[in-house]
Amino acid sequence: MELVKVNDKAQLKLVPSPTAVKDNQRTSSDVHFMAANTEIIGIDDMRKKHTIPVFAKDNESTISHQEFIETVEYVTKQIFGGEHILSPAVRVSHPIKGRIPCAVGKPAKELLEHEKTLYFERMAFAIEIASIKDKVAGNELNLTVGGVRAYNLDNLHSTKRAESFRLFIGFKNSVCCNLCVSTDGFRNNIKVRTIAELAKSAYNLFGEFNAYKEIEKYSSLPDTVITESQFAQIVGRARLYQNMPWKNRKDLPAFPLMDNQVTQIVKDFYSDESFCRDEAGNINLWKLYNLFTGANKSSYIDSFLDRGVECQHFVGGLHQALSGSEFNWFLN
Incomplete structure (x- = not known):
């Protein structure tokens, strides 16, 4: 169909x-x-x-x-x-x-x-x-x-x-x-x-x-690309986010995954057959989104869907920031 x-x-x-x-x-x-x-x-x-x-x-x-x-x-x-x-x-x-x-x-x-x-x-x-x-x-x-x-x-x-x-x-x-x-x-x-x-x-x-x-x-995600440097910043700030006090992160975009899942995303950024970076080190947001949803497969059942929805929301926020319509702490 x-x-x-x-x-x-x-x-x-x-x-x-x-x-x-x-x-x-x-x-x-x-x-x-x-x-x-x-x-x-x-x-x-x-x-x-x-x-x-x-x-x-x-x-x-x-x-x-x-x-x-x-x-x-x-x-x-x-x-x-x-x-x-x-x-x-x-x-x-x-x-x-x-x-x-x-x-x-x-x-x-x-x-x-x-x-x-x-x-x-x-x-x-x-x-x-x-x-x-x-x-x-x-x-x-x-x-x-x-x-x-x-x-x-x-x-x-x-x-x-x-x-x-x-x-x-x-x-x-x-x-x-x-x-x-x-x-x-x-x-x-x-x-x-x-x-x-x-x-x-x-x-x-x-x-x-x-x-x-x-x-x-x-369909709008494959046309938006981030560099390896931007990816590294997202990963670094994700680590900061997980460990900062609530009062410091309450106004920031929620990061959906845990530290071990971030590690999996980094590994797949270099080695995943379908969604890894290109030869120049860049990755489009569709591939990044699939790295996130792939890492989410290791979540417990009772948090699996919630985190999956948050992955879409997080990558959507990156897309808006890269299009210039919204500030995003993970990128800027």
Whole structure:
């Protein structure tokens, strides 16, 4: 599919392309949208093997990870009916282990599989819509939706109450599987009590998303270049930012990543096959943005989307500063 502007509101029009339905080799979204600190898991395993957390005081069930995924997948198929929608890619972290009552007192190494219980505190998933795509600097971007659930954000020791979810819609760079998510495609801290309320939130976000406008935003980045000296200044000030007192940085643009991720960006600046500097030592902002989103893959699940959105905002701020429309402490 191609993205085209069809009216004054720049809404999305889906125009069939000859290759839209020839992607039969791929049956699931790529699981490499995240990297460290997580495990790959299939949704069938979650349905069959994982227990479901409850609110401790009244034993009311939470909305499970699999219900969250199935709800978003259903909404996606309703909104993007007829498109080539790949099956969800799921990653989890922070396992919560237990055992059935008859295994009380048994040494952990002697537990049989049927005596163990398990669920994961944190979960992220992505569903790729492979037939809605465009290109930026030769990189194919596929429309992608998904969400994050982290039980640590809810008080499960209380009675049943509204539960926290995060939803996104954006693009996945097929070169590196980096997710490109901005504020317009992200809803943080959605509070719902039922699956119906969760579905409504997904309908609202996905239905209002302006894919054409989003592609335009990314398309302006490859034409803006920073020198190696400017890159070094950004890295140096990022180190300063992470360690300066709050009162000194409260009025500065927020830097989205941690020190170890900055180190990864510097390494990739010299060695990444797709997004490293050119022979003159310069790098355009599209490549820089992908260095940031690549480093963000090592974030924990509960901070992954927030930092991804902040990466887009940070690089967008650099773009505005280089165009002369805004001062930026990291560059000036």
